[in-house]
Amino acid sequence: MKRFAALLERLALTPSRNGKLRLLVDYFGQTPDPDRGLGLAAITRDLDLRTVKPALLRELVSERIDAELFALSYDYVGDLAETIALIWEPLGPPLDPALSDVVAQLNGAGRAGAGAEMARLLDGLGTSERYALVKLATGGLRVGVSARLAKQALADFGGFYVAEIEELWHGLQPPYRQVFAWAEGRADKPVQAALAPFRPVMLASALDEAVLAKLEPGDFLAEWKWDGIRVQATAEGTERRLYSRTGDDISGAFPDVIAHMAFEGALDGELLVRRASDGQIGAFADLQQRLNRKTVSKAMMARFPAFIRAYDLLEAGGENLRPLPFAERRARLVPFMTGLPAERFDVSPLIDFAHWEELAALRAAPPDPVIEGVMLKRRDSTYVPGRPKGPWFKWKRDPHVIDAVLMYAQRGHGKRSSFYSDYTFGVWNGEGQLVPVGKAYFGFTDEELRQIDKFVRDNTVERFGPVRSVRAEPEFGLVLEVAFEGLNRSKRHKSGVAMRFPRISRLRWDKPSAEADRLETLEAMLPPA
Amino acid sequence: MTPDALLHPRPEGLYCPAGDFHIDPVRPVARALITHGHADHARAGHGAVMATRRTLDVMAIRYGAGFAGSTQVPEGVVEVNGVRVSFHPAGHVLGSAQIRVEKDGVSVVAAGDYKRLADPTAEVFEPVRGTVFITEATFGLPVFRHPNPQAEIGKLLTSLTRFPERAHMVGVYALGKAQRVIRLIRDAGYDAPLYIHGALKKLCDYYEGEGIALGPLLPATSDAEPKDFAGRIVLAPPSAFAAKWGQRFPDPLICFASGWMQVRARARQRGVELPLVISDHCDWGELTDTITELDPEEVWVTHGREEALVRWCALNQRAARPLHLVGYEDEAEE
Numbered sequence A: 001m002k003r004f005a006a007l008l009e010r011l012a013l014t015p016s017r018n019g020k021l022r023l024l025v026d027y028f029g030q031t032p033d034p035d036r037g038l039g040l041a042a043i044t045r046d047l048d049l050r051t052v053k054p055a056l057l058r059e060l061v062s063e064r065i066d067a068e069l070f071a072l073s074y075d076y077v078g079d080l081a082e083t084i085a086l087i088w089e090p091l092g093p094p095l096d097p098a099l100s101d102v103v104a105q106l107n108g109a110g111r112a113g114a115g116a117e118m119a120r121l122l123d124g125l126g127t128s129e130r131y132a133l134v135k136l137a138t139g140g141l142r143v144g145v146s147a148r149l150a151k152q153a154l155a156d157f158g159g160f161y162v163a164e165i166e167e168l169w170h171g172l173q174p175p176y177r178q179v180f181a182w183a184e185g186r187a188d189k190p191v192q193a194a195l196a197p198f199r200p201v202m203l204a205s206a207l208d209e210a211v212l213a214k215l216e217p218g219d220f221l222a223e224w225k226w227d228g229i230r231v232q233a234t235a236e237g238t239e240r241r242l243y244s245r246t247g248d249d250i251s252g253a254f255p256d257v258i259a260h261m262a263f264e265g266a267l268d269g270e271l272l273v274r275r276a277s278d279g280q281i282g283a284f285a286d287l288q289q290r291l292n293r294k295t296v297s298k299a300m301m302a303r304f305p306a307f308i309r310a311y312d313l314l315e316a317g318g319e320n321l322r323p324l325p326f327a328e329r330r331a332r333l334v335p336f337m338t339g340l341p342a343e344r345f346d347v348s349p350l351i352d353f354a355h356w357e358e359l360a361a362l363r364a365a366p367p368d369p370v371i372e373g374v375m376l377k378r379r380d381s382t383y384v385p386g387r388p389k390g391p392w393f394k395w396k397r398d399p400h401v402i403d404a405v406l407m408y409a410q411r412g413h414g415k416r417s418s419f420y421s422d423y424t425f426g427v428w429n430g431e432g433q434l435v436p437v438g439k440a441y442f443g444f445t446d447e448e449l450r451q452i453d454k455f456v457r458d459n460t461v462e463r464f465g466p467v468r469s470v471r472a473e474p475e476f477g478l479v480l481e482v483a484f485e486g487l488n489r490s491k492r493h494k495s496g497v498a499m500r501f502p503r504i505s506r507l508r509w510d511k512p513s514a515e516a517d518r519l520e521t522l523e524a525m526l527p528p529a
Numbered sequence B: 001m002t003p004d005a006l007l008h009p010r011p012e013g014l015y016c017p018a019g020d021f022h023i024d025p026v027r028p029v030a031r032a033l034i035t036h037g038h039a040d041h042a043r044a045g046h047g048a049v050m051a052t053r054r055t056l057d058v059m060a061i062r063y064g065a066g067f068a069g070s071t072q073v074p075e076g077v078v079e080v081n082g083v084r085v086s087f088h089p090a091g092h093v094l095g096s097a098q099i100r101v102e103k104d105g106v107s108v109v110a111a112g113d114y115k116r117l118a119d120p121t122a123e124v125f126e127p128v129r130g131t132v133f134i135t136e137a138t139f140g141l142p143v144f145r146h147p148n149p150q151a152e153i154g155k156l157l158t159s160l161t162r163f164p165e166r167a168h169m170v171g172v173y174a175l176g177k178a179q180r181v182i183r184l185i186r187d188a189g190y191d192a193p194l195y196i197h198g199a200l201k202k203l204c205d206y207y208e209g210e211g212i213a214l215g216p217l218l219p220a221t222s223d224a225e226p227k228d229f230a231g232r233i234v235l236a237p238p239s240a241f242a243a244k245w246g247q248r249f250p251d252p253l254i255c256f257a258s259g260w261m262q263v264r265a266r267a268r269q270r271g272v273e274l275p276l277v278i279s280d281h282c283d284w285g286e287l288t289d290t291i292t293e294l295d296p297e298e299v300w301v302t303h304g305r306e307e308a309l310v311r312w313c314a315l316n317q318r319a320a321r322p323l324h325l326v327g328y329e330d331e332a333e334e
């Protein structure tokens, strides 16, 4: 527990990705099984732990300390778990339990005994360990490390590719003894045991139009870029799963899609919704109503039925198609889809074009408003995880759209004065720091305003009068898609650029903050000096 | 005479009308009694200053020899216009003192800033009784429980081996914290040279001269190549890190030695990567234990989170009230 607590403490304050990786790799190297695996699971949120309600902790602490002293302390510290960890006076004999002991004790305590067990542990632990315990027990562990980064650290520790870990992940159980044995060269690579695992996805890079002239149109297939979310639909035996592009299982929110996945294989495609009212494809805002939910109501499913527009086939009837060229996978995709209900699964059509100019014209006037550009994929591209340079490009219709990270929020005026409604956002510079590039206060719906407002309140780092700075780190932050009319050079802004008429065009809860745009992307959009 | 009549707050600071002097005044006055050398307690420009020899030395180092019209080191109990005054070690920084003031059987002990934890770089706190005890409350909340400082230094040394390519930049205030941290580093067995910012030099030299060994200290502002600082410990006032001075170190890892580092949001706000919870002040337990030990008739609370300590006194049937003194920096020079 001591090592785990020290790790959390360090991770929370280490800004650089490399620093975090190093700390995690050290932890894996210095901590014996099963604790290292449990620590990893806690960070990736795969740890099965009976959680304790914050109300229970407040009750425990109220037996120990005067309510007014607690209130003054909470007000000062600002975080409930931290306040409890700091204020708790350890009255019992010092304890030095392993993380595995703590997990076993919490899980074994049962509902009625949970309070007494927490009190016993808090009484024996040091300050950092108490904090780790409270965070673990309340399910509020957030240390600025994404599951993906933790898996990267595991890959670094073992000297293998992160894609190998990601691919195995859904078949693994904490404390991952077999993986650590493999990492330490004591055992062979574990065999994928789970049905319907996630396959790490292949991503496209943004197209630099200057490069286009050097590319041969005949080498590429083009298709529309739909404004939904990238998903992987995998079915194997009795198991059916829908994964986000980062490997999160989002099956629970889309039972209407799952119900129709009567196939054996893995599809790569865009998840979209249809508007029941007019039968048209829903805008991203419509799709958003169905995201970030563990369950979904019948009414919502009827209003916005979801479907998958498939563009790739990764696996079919147990055969791995990823080593095949894209053109061949496409050719296999069409017959694969024929038996599936068309209102739930269709194929993303190819765009017929001969020259880049022709494609550019089509891209400027797409047949559906939910199209945000075109995708270019080399006919001969095999499916490789990550973002290889060259085989796949996205060519967005509106060049004036970037993904930025929310940095500051300010209280609004008039009827919005109770909300944080004015947002300053930034992009990553070459040193991996966020630099503010603009401010926007419209473009979102009232519901979205409430969501951002909650995010701001839950993730405030600092307050300056009406302004709050919010957590905005590579591993944690809210990505805003910002649309704007143009870009100018600016000496006044630290970033050197100024946006004309920026507005929030979309909230990207699904997008990792590290993948927001970079300053160089904006600089490339500047008019020539 | 009531304690209030003996000593009470004025805009300049705590004032004793009978003795016609102020304690730690924040504006220039005719006669000042000064608890210790931190800038918010010890200001230049008073007429007559009474303080311990070491506090006077520190003031001379900071402000130059002519920082006051005249100076006096109190020996034993001194009479000032019929008021009996004595100075007693406070354990805060080298030379720091509590000031006891007495007249007509009524006494007030103004503790100034103090701490109870053992510290080889400061004199040991002396419990002094009085009708009233004036306590600081910098860390006057029950969430403040300072950890063992040696364990905090252990974190620094562990980090040094883990990130040997990074310069470990430790933020410390020039008086007290710098020397204490250096001493703790030495006591942990680290005897390689430490690199210090120019602003720390004079006071480090002074501590050495007073018999507090700090080991080899080299200037961090020399012409050394930035890479020479990789894996080294560099000590500087926290403000120096943001300045140009701080930018030339290789991949700096910012540490900060302060009691405030107990609270994560504070560390995050300041961009601190490795917080070292090392304080010159009492934590909550030491504050409340000291009050219990001294058992004064009344407690006056100042300098920090007064409300919580007054509440604690009420819960423990002790008379207490906040002294709303202005001008003391709550966070600086901790």
Ligand SMILES: [Zn+2]
Pocket: B036, B038, B041, B092, B113, B333, B334
């Ligand atoms: Zn002080």
Ligand SMILES: [Zn+2]
Pocket: B038, B040, B041, B113, B303, B328, B329
């Ligand atoms: Zn002070």
